[in-house]
Amino acid sequence: MAKVRKVPYYVIERSLLRSPRWRLYKGSAGAVPINTFQTISFDRLPPGSATKADPLLPNVTPGGVRKEKTREEKNNPGSPDRPESATQQKRISLFRQRYIDAEDREKLAIFDLQDIPAAMEKMGWPVAAKAARRWFSGQAHVYNDQPDSEQPLDDSIVSLRWVLGYKAVKSKFDELLRSDIYSEKALALVERKLLERVRDAFQRSQSAKPNLNFETEIINSDLRQFHIDWHFQRKKISTFDTSDWDWMTPTDLTATLGNFLLYVAIGRVEVQGQRYFDYSQNPYRYCMDAEARMTHVYVYLKDNYSFNDKDPANSQYLGHWNKHGMTSSLVMAANELLGQYYPSVKMRLKGGKKEEYRVDWDYLPFPQKPLDKPIDTRRSFLRKFVEMDVYWPVFNRSYNDWRARNDQGEDFMIYSKPELHKLETPITIKLGTLSRPCKAGSPIC
Structure with missing residues (x-):
């Protein structure tokens, strides 16, 4: 069995004696990308919701891979838990072949998008957490990108x-x-x-x-x-x-x-x-x-x-998150920082395929593929897939998909x-x- 190639990542480390700083983990200390059909959960009730969503509705999540069983499947005990059609098996086979540089895992600890505000507080970001909770609790509303338009x-x-x-x-x-x-x-x-x-x-x-x-x-x-x-x-x-x-x-x-x-x-x-x-x-x-x-x-x-993207083909990366905090992909952190002052060098990810702008990212000493995968930092001693070590990729589209699922998520204007x-x-x-x-x-x- 081939050894999974680890990927570098950054994490913000804090100390009583110094200000927070990025620390790079790479090589043998890098993270293991994970192949899984599981995605960030949208199942937790939105703030202020009085009733639980119908469990028979499809679990539409980023990527749209996994769905809850239909009523017909639940009433038929003989219905297989795994897809058996040739087309479905071929799709899964191609999925695994495409991501050979990752470790397969069917079930991981659940991470809900609404866990992010609490993670922000643990990172020392209480105001960011307050703004995020404000977004989750509001009625569904999409900012129209017109700065002087009427908005919440x-x-x-x-x-x-x-x-x-x-x-x-x-x-x-x-x-x-x-x-x-x-x-x-x-x-x-x-x-x-x-x-x-x-x-x-x-x-x-x-x-x-x-x-x-x-x-x-x-x-x-x-x-x-x-x-x-x-x-x-x-x-x-x-x-x-x-x-x-x-x-x-x-x-x-x-x-x-x-x-x-x-x-x-x-x-x-x-x-x-x-x-x-x-x-x-x-x-x-x-x-x-x-x-x-x-x-x-x-x-x-x-x-x-708001969580609008200037280019729908390139949803802005917001870090890898779990209930305890955030890590950042090396490629995307560099991409976002460069794009602040040199937008022409930013790359787009279109349909999973990168397009270069002046910079040939293939010559940089790190892979690009795992950006849209969960990663396992494996910092717990001799253990795999521990909840606090697994981080999930979050993009603008994650919030937009959550809004579509829950009919909440209010883009708004912030003034002081x-x-x-x-x-x-x-x-x-x-x-x-x-x-x-x-x-x-x-x-x-």
């Missing part, structure tokens, strides 16, 4: 203060407020938004000394509309920024949001200017040469929590509550001449 929204999971506790994110935040908001493009957008608001207020007023100062506000708790109306600059935060810089290990923030955007919106504005009558027009007009001074801005983050920040250097913008017509015989327009 949550502003309680993530706070700006928590996000700014990460050094690289705080650095990007400082850069955003010290330089990015003063760019020519940002100032042009501020001018347009301020002029629209101030001009409307001036024209509606009947006072000779209208108070045009204002502070933006969220009306009817509508964060989406506040964002559309008032944001004028943004800053991308990448997975590199949210990871531990020393060892490039994912953090709670990485697991919660991955990439996201910081936004700046108009906050507190003072408006002044010389007021006068213009008698050159009929009727004459009351005018103001307005100048706006923005002293404060609102800052918040915004991201979608906007926080008001005073600018070190206020933004001053000349809005030009505002005017409104005067009524005949009225001393005040």
Whole structure:
């Protein structure tokens, strides 16, 4: 019997004396890929579900290989437990021939997709676990990839203060407020938004000394509309920024949001200017040469929590998971990291077959095939297939399949509550001449 070739994998190891870091296991310490018809379970009741699903319904799981017995099969004791048709046996034979670099196992300890939030907590990622549970408990909803569209929204999971506790994110935040908001493009957008608001207020007023100062506000708790109306600059935060810089290990923030955007919106504005009558027009007009001074801005983050894939043929890899934590495939970890800044080198997996983009992955010293298989790390002494050693591959499609099965799983928008920040250097913008017509015989327009 041929010896199964082990595959390298990464695991995040923690210590009281140092920050979490990736550790590579390879060679004889590598993991054994597993050939099995068993898949990640979707059988646990969704959160809030009152009744158990009909056990006679097909168990549609990622890959769609295994199904529960039908009523006819259960009523017929003579019905074989294993497929006996020539076509089915040929399919199984081809399946095993294709994956000769793996060990066969019919039954493994059950791992349910809903075990992931608890595993996140064990890894020290409580906020990521909260977001995941929020997704599982919501009604089935798919994000439509339109950033300003109406979507379910949550502003309680993530706070700006928590996000700014990460050094690289705080650095990007400082850069955003010290330089990015003063760019020519940002100032042009501020001018347009301020002029629209101030001009409307001036024209509606009947006072000779209208108070045009204002502070933006969220009306009817509508964060989406506040964002559309008032944001004028943004800053991308990448997975590199949210990871531990020393060892490039994912953090709670990485697991919660991955990439996201910081936004700046108009906050507190003072408006002044010389007021006068213009008698050159009929009727004459009351005018103001307005100048706006923005002293404060609102800052918040915004991201979608969804499992959409840009390319359906390449579902994003989210790690190998079990009830205790996560490992990462060497190929896919490198693929995702490279793709952050060099999308052209990312490879696609189409129908199980890889397609190269500039990089010839065949020359790299590790195999690609086991990426979509469970693996056994065999770190328990002289034992195989121990529950805590077996990790299951999870992709975006795993969550989409779970949603289709359970009619739950709500993609939603994550906002942090906007926080008001005073600018070190206020933004001053000349809005030009505002005017409104005067009524005949009225001393005040």
